Amino acid sequence: MKIDARVRVVGRITMRTGAPWFTTWESRGEVSAECLEQQKAGFVWGVLGTVNWCAHDGKVYQIEDAEGLDREEQELLILHCKLQLSQKFKQIQREIKAFENFDRLIHRDPIVESVRLFVWQRDQGQCVECGRRDGLEFDHIIPVSEGGSNTERNVQLLCLRCNRSKGAKV
Numbered sequence: 001m002k003i004d005a006r007v008r009v010v011g012r013i014t015m016r017t018g019a020p021w022f023t024t025w026e027s028r029g030e031v032s033a034e035c036l037e038q039q040k041a042g043f044v045w046g047v048l049g050t051v052n053w054c055a056h057d058g059k060v061y062q063i064e065d066a067e068g069l070d071r072e073e074q075e076l077l078i079l080h081c082k083l084q085l086s087q088k089f090k091q092i093q094r095e096i097k098a099f100e101n102f103d104r105l106i107h108r109d110p111i112v113e114s115v116r117l118f119v120w121q122r123d124q125g126q127c128v129e130c131g132r133r134d135g136l137e138f139d140h141i142i143p144v145s146e147g148g149s150n151t152e153r154n155v156q157l158l159c160l161r162c163n164r165s166k167g168a169k170v
C-alpha cells in the first residue's frame with residue numbers, strides 16, 4: 001500500500017498574553033486552555049480558517065492528501081514525522097560537532113621528537129597489537145578529536161592495518 005499523505009509542521013502552540021495561541025505561517029488564532037491541556041496528553045484535531053490541523057507536543061501539524069486514512073493512521077504519520085525531525089536534528093548536531101573538531105584536527109600540534117623516541121623504545125619498534133615491524137604509525141590511544149594529548153601515555157605504535165581497524169575507538 002502506498003501512502004501519499006504528507007505531514008509537515010506548520011506552526012506551534014504558544015502562550016500569548018496569558019492565553020494559548022495557535023500560530024502557523026499562514027494564520028493564527030486563540031486556542032482554548034482545554035485544547036492546550038488536551039494536546040499535552042495526546043493529539044488534538046481542529047480547523048482554523050481553512051487549515052485542518054493537529055496539535056501534538058507543542059507543535060501544529062498539517063496532513064495533506066490524507067483521504068482514506070483514519071485518525072490512528074494519521075497520528076502514526078505525525079509520530080513518524082516527529083521521529084524523522086528528531087533524527088535530522090541529531091544528524092545536524094553531529095555534523096556541527098565534527099565541523100568544530102575538524103578545525104582542531106587540522107591545527108593540532110605534532111608529536112614531539114622526544115615523545116616519538118620514547119614510544120619507539122618502549123614499544124620496541126613494533127606494533128603493540130600484532131608485533132609487525134613495518135608500516136608503523138604513531139597512534140593516539142585517546143583520539144585528539146576527543147581530547148587526547150601528545151604525551152607518552154597516550155601514544156603507541158601500531159601498524160597501518162591495526163591502526164585503520166581501530167579507527168577512532170578508544
